[in-house]
Amino acid sequence: MAQRAGVAKSTFFRHFPDKRDLLVAGRQTLSRLLAEGIAEAPESVGLAVAMTDALVARGVPDPTAHLAGELGVLAFKRGYAQWLDADAALAPYVLAALEDLGSASRSLT
Incomplete structure (x- = not known):
């Protein structure tokens, strides 16, 4: 290092x-x-919008891209909040938060 x-x-x-x-x-x-x-950042561009636009550009259907963008931001926020009190890498916390959100969204159907 x-x-x-x-x-x-x-x-x-x-x-x-x-x-x-x-x-x-x-x-x-x-x-x-x-x-x-x-x-x-300009007020008209947010992280969720940027992720949504990138997914749409890759061919992901619009509703799915919007949901993924919003869930991505929420997972980052939740993972980041937990990571602040830990002595570890950020990614596992964000991935765990994303998994929790995925499970929660599947329970809605």
């Missing part, structure tokens, strides 16, 4: 003595970048 950051290993570990310190710094950066991205 130090090599990817372009610094010596000793310099890297001087700033991040423990991997938890690195994760906390990463969370803070991710939170800041997400907040900035949302604040700077």
Whole structure:
């Protein structure tokens, strides 16, 4: 990781003595970048809209694309909220939230 950051290993570990310190710094950066991205995004374009448009462009039927876009945003929000209190990668939390939402949506039929 130090090599990817372009610094010596000793310099890297001087700033991040423990991997938890690195994760906390990463969370803070991710939170800041997400907040900035949302604040700077045009009001007419949201994450769900972007996902929906991308799915429609790939040939996914419109209602399915809209549902997937909205569920994707909701899964990200739920996974992100749980991840904030954990010392692990974000993806498993988002995937678990998506699975929970999928199960909940199947129970509606």
